Amino acid sequence: MSFTDILFAFAGLFGLFSALLVGVLSLTWLERKTLARIQQRAGPSVVGPHGLLQPVADAMKLATKEDIIPAYADKLLFWMAPAFVAVPAFLIWLAIPFGDRIAVRVLDLGLLYLVAISGIGVVGLLMGGWASSSRYSMLGGLRAAAQLVSYEIPIVIVILSIAVLVQSLSLDAVIGGNTITIGEATRDLPGQGLIPFAFVMPMGFVIFFIAGLAELGRTPFDIHHAESEVVGGPFVEYSGVHWAVFFLAEYLNTFVISALIVVLFFGGWSWPNPPESIFGNDLSSITTNFVGGAWFMFKTYIVAVTIFWIRGTYPRLRIDQLMTFAWQVLIPLSFVNFVLIAVVLFYDWPLWMMPTLSLPILIGAAIGVQRGRGVRDRPQTVRILRRSAGEIGRPMPNAPTQTQISGEGQGGD
Amino acid sequence: MTAQLVVFYLLGAATVLSSLGVVLTRNVVHAAFMLLVALLAVAGIFLVAVAEFLALAQILIYGGAVTVVVLFAIMLTRTDDQPRADHSQRLLAMLAAIGVFGLLVVAFVVSDVASLESATGVATDSETGFENLALGLFTDWAIPFEMVSLVLLVALIGAIMLARNVEGGE
Numbered sequence: 178m179s180f181t182d183i184l185f186a187f188a189g190l191f192g193l194f195s196a197l198l199v200g201v202l203s204l205t206w207l208e209r210k211t212l213a214r215i216q217q218r219a220g221p222s223v224v225g226p227h228g229l230l231q232p233v234a235d236a237m238k239l240a241t242k243e244d245i246i247p248a249y250a251d252k253l254l255f256w257m258a259p260a261f262v263a264v265p266a267f268l269i270w271l272a273i274p275f276g277d278r279i280a281v282r283v284l285d286l287g288l289l290y291l292v293a294i295s296g297i298g299v300v301g302l303l304m305g306g307w308a309s310s311s312r313y314s315m316l317g318g319l320r321a322a323a324q325l326v327s328y329e330i331p332i333v334i335v336i337l338s339i340a341v342l343v344q345s346l347s348l349d350a351v352i353g354g355n356t357i358t359i360g361e362a363t364r365d366l367p368g369q370g371l372i373p374f375a376f377v378m379p380m381g382f383v384i385f386f387i388a389g390l391a392e393l394g395r396t397p398f399d400i401h402h403a404e405s406e407v408v409g410g411p412f413v414e415y416s417g418v419h420w421a422v423f424f425l426a427e428y429l430n431t432f433v434i435s436a437l438i439v440v441l442f443f444g445g446w447s448w449p450n451p452p453e454s455i456f457g458n459d460l461s462s463i464t465t466n467f468v469g470g471a472w473f474m475f476k477t478y479i480v481a482v483t484i485f486w487i488r489g490t491y492p493r494l495r496i497d498q499l500m501t502f503a504w505q506v507l508i509p510l511s512f513v514n515f516v517l518i519a520v521v522l523f524y525d526w527p528l529w530m531m532p533t534l535s536l537p538i539l540i541g542a543a544i545g546v547q548r549g550r551g552v553r554d555r556p557q558t559v560r561i562l563r564r565s566a567g568e569i570g571r572p573m574p575n576a577p578t579q580t581q582i583s584g585e586g587q588g589g590d
Numbered sequence: 591m592t593a594q595l596v597v598f599y600l601l602g603a604a605t606v607l608s609s610l611g612v613v614l615t616r617n618v619v620h621a622a623f624m625l626l627v628a629l630l631a632v633a634g635i636f637l638v639a640v641a642e643f644l645a646l647a648q649i650l651i652y653g654g655a656v657t658v659v660v661l662f663a664i665m666l667t668r669t670d671d672q673p674r675a676d677h678s679q680r681l682l683a684m685l686a687a688i689g690v691f692g693l694l695v696v697a698f699v700v701s702d703v704a705s706l707e708s709a710t711g712v713a714t715d716s717e718t719g720f721e722n723l724a725l726g727l728f729t730d731w732a733i734p735f736e737m738v739s740l741v742l743l744v745a746l747i748g749a750i751m752l753a754r755n756v757e758g759g760e
Contacts, residue, residue: 254623286642293646296654300626303661307619319665322658329654 189281193270201428202232207478208485215489236421244417247309254308259415259422261301265294266429273436274348275473276446276466287348288336291437292329295392298426299325302401302411305423309414317410320496321394321401327503328391328398334511335381335388338518339374339441342366352445367528369444377528380514380535382442384507389434391503393427395484397491400499435480439473443480446473502546510542598638604631618664626657643723 206221206229213220221228246255272287274280284290299322306318340346343366345355354368367377375382391398402410412423439445446469494502514535521530608631611624629652636645727735 251619254620284642286646289643289646289650293650293654296650297630299654299658300623300661303658303665304623307661307665315665319662322662326655326658 193281194267197267197270197429197432198425200432201425202236204428204432204481205232205235207482208488211482211485212489215486239421239424240418242417244419245414247311247414249310250414251308251310254304255414256419258301258305258308258411259419259426261304262298263301263422263426263429265297265301266426266433268294269433270429270436272348273433273440274352274445275470277353277469278349279466279470280348283349284347286346288340288346288351291348292333292336295430295433296329298430301426305415306411309411311414313408314411314413317401317407317413320407321411324394324398324401324499324503325392327500328388328507331384331388331503331507331511332392334508334515335385336441338378338381338511338515341515341522342374342377342518343368348440348445351441352447369448371448372528373442373444373448375442377531378514378518378535379532380510380517380539382438383539384511384514385441386438388503388507389438390484390487391499393430393434393484395431396488397494398499399493400496403493431481431484432477435477435484436473438480439476443476446470506542506546510538513538594638598635601631601634601638604628605635619661622657622661622664625660626653629653629657 209231210220210228221231224230224234246252269291271281272284272290274283274287302321302325303318306314306316306321309315339351343350343355344357345351345366347355350366350368351374352369355366357364357366394401400406402412407413412420415423446466517534518531520526521528521534605628608624608627612621612628615621615624629648633645633648633653636642636648
C-alpha cells in the first residue's frame with residue numbers, strides 16, 4: 178500500500194462523509210416538508226427560502242445544547258452508544274456503487290458486507306438503552322434488538338436470492354450482470370440494464386421493502402421508540418450532540434435502505450439507460466457516469482419520499498403483531514422466494530416464470546394477512562390484551578367491549 | 591515492519607486486552623460488550639490475513655447476532671450487577687482452562703498447517719479462495735456441514751423445550 182493509496186482512501190472517506198452529511202440534512206428537510214404536505218401544513222418555511230436552511234439551524238441548536246448525562250448512567254457505554262449506531266451507518270456507504278465500478282471501495286463481497294455491517298448498529302441501541310439506566314430506555318433497547326434481529330432474517334434471505342440470481346456477491350454484478358463458467362459452458366446472467374430485479378422477483382422486492390422499513394424502525398414499525406409506549410426508547414435520556422448522532426444515524430440508515438432498494442431492485446445507476454444518442458454508451462466517459470450517478474440519487478430520493486409518505490399514512494403496529502408478522506409471514510415468504518429462484522435457475526426456465534410463479538403467492542399472502550389468517554394472535558396475547566383492552570388505543574377486532582368485561586365477566590377464556 | 595504487521599499487532603493487542611476484560615470485569619454487561627470488541631478485532635485479523643469472507647461472516651454472525659442474543663439474555667435475566675463469584679469450582683476451572691490451552695498449543699505445534707490447506711483445497715488468498723471455500727463446503731465437506739446445521743437445529747429445539755417447561759407446559 179503506497180502513500181497515494183492511503184491519501185486516496187482518506188480523500189474518499191472525507192468526501193463520502195461530507196456528502197452524506199449534506200444528504201442527511203436534505204432528507205430531514207424533505208421528510209418535514211412531505212409530512213407537512215400530507216397533513217396540510219406548510220412545514221419549515223422561515224429559515225432560508227422554503228425553509229431550506231432549517232436543518233442547518235437545527236444542527237446548530239443541537240450542537241450548542243447542554244449535553245445531559247444521567248447521574249446513574251454507565252458513563253462510558255452511554256458515551257459510546259451513539260458512535261456504535263452511527264459508524265456502521267457510515268461504513269455501509271463504502272460499498273455502494275454510484276457508477277460502473279465507482280464506489281469508495283469496490284468490494285467483491287459487497288452484498289455480504291452490507292448485511293454484516295448493518296447488523297452491528299443493533300448493539301449500539303442495546304448499549305444506549307442499558308447505559309441510560311432508565312426503564313423506558315432499557316425496554317426500548319430490548320424491543321429494538323428483538324425487532325431488528327427478527328427482520329434481518331428476511332432481508333438476508335432476499336439478498337441471498339439476489340446473489341443466487343446473479344451468481345455473485347458483488348454489487349457491480351447485481352447491477353451490470355455476470356458471466357460465469359461451469360466446466361466448458363459459459364452462461365450470461367442478467368444484470369438490471371434492461372429489466373430491474375423488482376420485476377424479476379416482485380416478492381423479494383416487497384419483502385425487502387417491508388423488512389427494510391422495520392430495520393429502520395420507522396412508522397409503522399417504530400415500536401422501539403414509540404412515544405406513547407416507551408417515551409423515546411433508547412434515546413429517552415440523550416440530549417444535545419449525542420442525541421443528534423442517533424438522529425443522524427437514523428437518517429443515514431433511511432438513506433441507505435433507499436439506496437439499497439434502488440441498487441438491488443431498480444438497477445442503481447444503469448436502469449433505464451440514458452439514450453445512447455445523447456450521451457454515448459461509453460461506460461468510462463465522465464458524462465455517462467455523471468448521468469448514472471445523478472439518476473441513482475434521483476431514484477434514491479424517490480424511494481425515501483415513499484418511506485416518508487408511508488410514515489405519514491399508517492399507524493403504528495402493536496409489538497406482537499410486528500413479531501408475528503416477521504416470523505410467520507415474511508420469513509416463510511422469503512424462503513419461498515429463495516426456493517423459487519433456485520428452481521427457476523436450476524431448470525433453466527425463462528426468467529419471466531419467476532414473477533408468474535411468485536405474484537399469485539404474494540397476492541395470496543397479502544389477502545391472508547388482510548383477513549388476519551397469516552397473523553393470528555396467540556391465545557396468551559389475546560388474554561393479556563383482553564385484560565387491558567380499555568387501555569390500548571385500538572382494541573383488537575375480537576376483543577370484548579368494556580361493558581362485556583365489567584358487566585357479564587365473560588372476557589376471559 | 592510493514593503496515594500490515596503494525597495493524598496486525600494493534601488488532602492482536604485489542605483482542606487480547608478485550609478478552610482479558612471479558613474475564614476480569616465484574617460487570618456482566620461490560621463483559622458482553624468486551625466480548626463484542628474481541629470478536630470484531632478477530633474479524634479484523636481475518637481481514638489482515640486477506641480472508642474477507644471469514645471476516646464478514648464473523649462480523650455478521652458474532653458481531654451482529656450472537657452478541658445481541660447474549661446481551662438480550664443478560665439484560666432479561668440480570669438480578670444484580672455484581673454477582674458473587676462461585677469460588678468452589680475455582681481449582682477445577684483453572685485445571686480445565688490450562689488443559690484446553692495446552693491441548694490447543696500442542697495441536698497447533700503438531701499439525702502441519704500447510705499440508706492441511708492443500709488437503710482441504712481451501713486457500714484463503716484471493717477470489718478463487720472464496721470459490722474454493724464454497725466448493726469445498728458443498729461437495730467434499732457437505733456431510734460435516736450438514737451435521738453442523740443439524741446440531742444447531744437440535745440446540746434450537748432443545749432451547750424451546752426448556753423454555754416451554756418453565757412456563758408450565760402449554
